[in-house]
Amino acid sequence: MDPEVRENTISILVNNKPDVLARIAGTFSGRGFNIESISANVTRNPAVTKIIITTLSNRETLTKLVKLLNRLLDVLEVEDLTGMESARREMVLVRLKTNEHQNARVLKAVERYGWKVISNEPEGFVLEVTGDREDIDRALTILEPLGMDDFTRTGTVALANGHG
Amino acid sequence: MDPEVRENTISILVNNKPDVLARIAGTFSGRGFNIESISANVTRNPAVTKIIITTLSNRETLTKLVKLLNRLLDVLEVEDLTGMESARREMVLVRLKTNEHQNARVLKAVERYGWKVISNEPEGFVLEVTGDREDIDRALTILEPLGMDDFTRTGTVALANGHG
Numbered sequence: 001m002d003p004e005v006r007e008n009t010i011s012i013l014v015n016n017k018p019d020v021l022a023r024i025a026g027t028f029s030g031r032g033f034n035i036e037s038i039s040a041n042v043t044r045n046p047a048v049t050k051i052i053i054t055t056l057s058n059r060e061t062l063t064k065l066v067k068l069l070n071r072l073l074d075v076l077e078v079e080d081l082t083g084m085e086s087a088r089r090e091m092v093l094v095r096l097k098t099n100e101h102q103n104a105r106v107l108k109a110v111e112r113y114g115w116k117v118i119s120n121e122p123e124g125f126v127l128e129v130t131g132d133r134e135d136i137d138r139a140l141t142i143l144e145p146l147g148m149d150d151f152t153r154t155g156t157v158a159l160a161n162g163h164g
Numbered sequence: 165m166d167p168e169v170r171e172n173t174i175s176i177l178v179n180n181k182p183d184v185l186a187r188i189a190g191t192f193s194g195r196g197f198n199i200e201s202i203s204a205n206v207t208r209n210p211a212v213t214k215i216i217i218t219t220l221s222n223r224e225t226l227t228k229l230v231k232l233l234n235r236l237l238d239v240l241e242v243e244d245l246t247g248m249e250s251a252r253r254e255m256v257l258v259r260l261k262t263n264e265h266q267n268a269r270v271l272k273a274v275e276r277y278g279w280k281v282i283s284n285e286p287e288g289f290v291l292e293v294t295g296d297r298e299d300i301d302r303a304l305t306i307l308e309p310l311g312m313d314d315f316t317r318t319g320t321v322a323l324a325n326g327h328g
Contacts, residue, residue, distance in 0.1 A: 011316070018198045022189035029183040038185070041201040041254065041317040044304065052316060087282050087290045090205065091255040093323040116294070118251050119325065126251045126323060130280070130292060140208065149326060152175065152216060153205040154318035159257040159290060161283065162313060 004058035007036065008082040009158045010066065012051040015074040016042065024051065024075070027068050033057060037090070039155035048076065054156050081158045088158045090136050097124040098147040106146050113139065124149070132156075168222035171200065172246040173322045174230065176215040179238040180206060188215065188239070191232050197221060201254070203319035212240065218320050245322045252322045254300050261288040262311040270310050277303065288313070296320075 014020045021040065028035050033055050040051040057065070062080065069078045098106055106125055110117055116128040124147060129139040133156060140151065178184045185204065192199050197219050204215040221229070226244065233242045262270055270289055274281055280292040288311060293303040297320060304315065 016198065018196055019190075019193035021199055021202070022186055022193045025186035025189050026183075029186045032182055034180070034182045035185055035204070037205040039203055039316075039318045040199070041319055043317075044308075050316060087257050087292075089255065089257060089282070089292060091253065091294060091318060091321065093251050093253060093321055095323050095326055097326070118253070121325075126325065128251075128253060128294060130255060130294060144208075150323060152203075152214060152321040152323045154203040154255060154321050155205055157255065157257055157316040157318050159259050159314060159316045161285075161290070162259055162261070 005056050008055055008057055008062050008080065009088065009156065010053050010055070011079040011081055011158065012053070012069060012075060013043070013077040014049050014051060015076065016047050016049045017074050020072070020074040021051070023072050024069065027065070027072065028053070028055065031061070031065060033065060037155035039157050052155060052157050081160055084160045086158045086160045088132055088156055089130055090133060090154050090156050091128060091130045092136050092139065092151050092153040093118065094127045094129065094140070094143055094151040095124065095149045096127070096143065096147040097149045102147045109142055109146070115139070169220050170246070172219055172221055172226050172244065173252065173320065174217050174219070175243040175245055175322065176217070176233060176239060177207070177241040178213050178215060179240065180211050180213045181238050184236070184238040185215070187236050188233065191229070191236065192217070192219065195225070195229060197229060201319035203321050216319060216321050245324055248324045250322045250324045252296055252320055253294055254297060254318050254320050255292060255294045256300050256303065256315050256317040257282065258291045258293065258304070258307055258315040259288065259313045260291065260307065260311040261313045266311045273306055273310070279303070
């Protein structure tokens with residue numbers, strides 16, 4: 001990998017229109033950028049959606065990309081959060097199908113790592129885990145041999161500390 | 165609103181290629197579907213990404229959409245989670261700039277609702293809140309008058325209970 005390539009985080013405010021996401025995704029793919037993760041949801045103004053995208057690239061091509069995004073129809077604001085002091089977190093829901101021996105080990109891990117039990121049924125668990133990307137990967141590695149059956153993971157969201 | 169219109173949740177497994185998201189978003193917008201929220205992230209196989217999309221539609225047009233998605237290049241699996249017993253959750257990070265009076269009220273709400281304090285600096289807080297869409301909306305309504313300065317919200321992720 002190019003040593004200058006790093007994970008970048010971009011926050012984009014857009015008008016909540018059906019085709020704006022396709023245009024943004026097309027801008028990434030047209031330049032060969034792979035989207036590593038994406039999160040999008042409405043803001044307090046239901047007409048405005050906030051999209052957070054993480055992507056691998058070097059600084060130079062990222063700067064070009066931000067310029068292109070700024071020119072798109074219905075894009076209101078583009079903020080490059082890379083390198084800013086910020087909170088960066090994901091959430092994962094994990095379904096486990098456990099036997100009795102695994103049950104005890106899952107509950108021990110939940111307590112140790114501060115995870116949340118969403119459902120606890122005779123056939124297994126659904127857990128919620130939040131943290132940075134490394135925390136989530138670590139949790140999945142711990143849960144994989146404990147009956148992990150499926151999981152679903154949000155994109156990374158980031159929020160600048162806003163001290164400056 | 166058409167009384168048959170409801171929020172639907174679709175889970176899509178895709179090859180992790182730059183243009184697949186643009187194709188999926190284009191399939192939604194080409195049919196006039198608005199994406200309400202989206203989450204995408206890698207699975208344990210880094211070549212495969214899982215995308216969760218929530219969208220408002222009636223059942224009939226949704227069935228057509230699922231068929232179209234299934235035909236797209238690099239789409240491996242499409243699952244309609246609507247109406248299935250499932251865990252459905254989001255996460256939001258909220259930045260607050262508080263005065264002394266607000267500080268105490270924020271900490272009280274954190275304790276009452278089981279939220280997580282990510283950072284606690286003299287100028288304010290960053291909080292993490294998880295829950296279903298209504299829980300998140302409620303939290304934002306509570307925090308808005310307590311110095312809420314900005315927030316960033318993941319898409320909804322959903323995971324079928326898998327009892328069946």
